[in-house]
Amino acid sequence: MSQSINLIPQQEKQEQVNVQLVEVSTVVAIAVFVVVGLISGYLFYQSKTIKDKIAAHEVTITDLRSQIQSKSDIEIIARNLSAKSKVLSDILSSRIYNSMLLKEFQSRLPASITIEDFSLVGNTEIDLSGSADTYITIAKFINLLTDKKFIGGDPALQNLFTSVSLNSVTAESAENRIKFFIAVTYDNKALLKK
Amino acid sequence: MKSPININAESIKQLFVNFLVPIVALGLTGALIFFVILPSVKALPGLKKQLEDKTMLEQQLNTKVGDLNKLVNFKTVVDENSSLVSNALTSEALVPQLLTQVDQIAQDSGLKVDKLSYSFTDPSKAPVTDAEAAVKPAFSTVNVNLGVLGNVNQLITFLSNIENAARLVDVTSFRYTLNDKSDVTALDMTIILKSPYVFVESNAVTDDPITLNISDKKFTSLMDRIKLLKFYQISVTKDFGDQVQESTESTSSVH
Numbered sequence: 001m002s003q004s005i006n007l008i009p010q011q012e013k014q015e016q017v018n019v020q021l022v023e024v025s026t027v028v029a030i031a032v033f034v035v036v037g038l039i040s041g042y043l044f045y046q047s048k049t050i051k052d053k054i055a056a057h058e059v060t061i062t063d064l065r066s067q068i069q070s071k072s073d074i075e076i077i078a079r080n081l082s083a084k085s086k087v088l089s090d091i092l093s094s095r096i097y098n099s100m101l102l103k104e105f106q107s108r109l110p111a112s113i114t115i116e117d118f119s120l121v122g123n124t125e126i127d128l129s130g131s132a133d134t135y136i137t138i139a140k141f142i143n144l145l146t147d148k149k150f151i152g153g154d155p156a157l158q159n160l161f162t163s164v165s166l167n168s169v170t171a172e173s174a175e176n177r178i179k180f181f182i183a184v185t186y187d188n189k190a191l192l193k194k
Numbered sequence: 195m196k197s198p199i200n201i202n203a204e205s206i207k208q209l210f211v212n213f214l215v216p217i218v219a220l221g222l223t224g225a226l227i228f229f230v231i232l233p234s235v236k237a238l239p240g241l242k243k244q245l246e247d248k249t250m251l252e253q254q255l256n257t258k259v260g261d262l263n264k265l266v267n268f269k270t271v272v273d274e275n276s277s278l279v280s281n282a283l284t285s286e287a288l289v290p291q292l293l294t295q296v297d298q299i300a301q302d303s304g305l306k307v308d309k310l311s312y313s314f315t316d317p318s319k320a321p322v323t324d325a326e327a328a329v330k331p332a333f334s335t336v337n338v339n340l341g342v343l344g345n346v347n348q349l350i351t352f353l354s355n356i357e358n359a360a361r362l363v364d365v366t367s368f369r370y371t372l373n374d375k376s377d378v379t380a381l382d383m384t385i386i387l388k389s390p391y392v393f394v395e396s397n398a399v400t401d402d403p404i405t406l407n408i409s410d411k412k413f414t415s416l417m418d419r420i421k422l423l424k425f426y427q428i429s430v431t432k433d434f435g436d437q438v439q440e441s442t443e444s445t446s447s448v449h
Contacts, residue, residue: 022212029216033223040226043234050241057248064255065400071262072398077276078265079396082406084279087332087392089416091283091362098365099353106346115346119369 096123096191104160107153108144112137114177126184131177135169138180142166145184160190254403261404271408278420281360284391287314287336291428292389295361298426300342303352305383309341315388333392338363340385343373349383356387360425363389 008016068075098120105126109115115130132138144150145161163185170179210217265272289312300307315335342352349370356363370383407413 018212022216025213025216026219029219029223033219033226036223036226036231040230040234043238044230047234047237047241050238050245054241054245054248057245057252060252061248061255064252064259067259068255068262068400069398071266074262074265074269074272075398075404076396077272078262078404078406079398080394081272081276081279082404083394083396084283084392085275085406085413085416087390088279088283088362088420089412091333091364091390092416092419095357095364097353097357098368099350099357102346102350102353106350114372115370116372117369118371120367 092193094192096188097193098191100154100157100191101160101186104153104157105145108141108147108150108161110137110141110144113141121183123188124185126186127181128184129179129181131172131175131179133177135178138166138169138178142182157190159187161186251401255401258403261407265404265406265408268408275408275417278360278417281425282362282420282423283333284361285393287334287391289336292336292338292361292363294428295359295426296338296340296356296363296387298428299355299359300340300352303344303355304348305342305344305352307340307342308382309339311339313337313339333390335388335390337366338387338389340383340387342383342385343380344383345381346370349381352385355424358422358424360420360423361389363387 110132112133113130114132115128117127117129119127121127132141142164145164148158150158161184165183165185166180167183168179168181172179293310293312297307297310313336315337342349344352349368353365353368356365364387366386366388368383368385370381373380373382
């Protein structure tokens, strides 16, 4: 078994270690510096690029704003029109067409019935008082109002009248007529126009 | 007196000379970290946000310029639409014109006008709670109380004509009763009408987008609908008619 004998003096060894340490630390420090430098450069470039883009956008924005300001007259007209048309659209979309209600009611009214008082109560009810020849006529009238297959009226309004309540019936012997009072409820959504 | 701490200045100097490059490199690295990296890392999110905002604003303004150019190119259409909308929804109450329109429609429908009065509903005068504010209408109304004589068919015609009039008038309610004094077909009618009006005063707000799109299907169908309405050209000098009793004015608030 061979043995190596290190004849380098202790001081020389220490010198070599020092040199190695200096070399390693120099390389590591430079490597770190290079890496940090690259990162710094990248971040600096990023910031500068973004700042340049922002500046370019600002120039364009200033130009666009001046273009817009030169058209402020038409902008005001457009804004007024937009606001009014929105209100108008809301009003029209919720508008109840009472002419349709009355027309449909008339189409379902038998000729022998006389309406003496017709009154809208709220948006969904009609209070009616009138007279008829016979009780049968009143019953027929009530049935016609709620008839879902009624042919003589507007097909779109077949379900308009939802319920009829006969509140009172009185025979008037002097006039040979039968007086009645009924309350009719109707679906006002059927009276909207899209 | 000899110092208790034995500092070998020569060896420190030697050490400094030996490690000069790493020290300088680490110093520069520190400087880069403190003066470039940290400020950049802190500033970048803000800059990115700013860039995003500016990009969006530029796009928005570009769109707005495009919209405005389109409106300028179609100015006649815009003016026509604006006029149509103003006819339907007036900026002021214009009560004389409204009463004249109602009176004219009633007479055109064959009804005999017996009474015509009006009142205002001004939402701004009403005591408004939070709940009321949520449902507060965006317009004021003129309420018209109309008393007429006629028959049911004339009433249907009147309602139909009112619904087709260019200035919006809604029928709030109506009632008719048999008139005992007259023949059997004559009915006493009371019709409650309301006509909305709204005053809109817009400003040119440079950065806000234009919400009006004149080629939008919804908008064009609204305009088509308004075009079908009948416009009553009413001069304020026109007489109300001899048969109208008297117009009275009162103001009520919404409760």
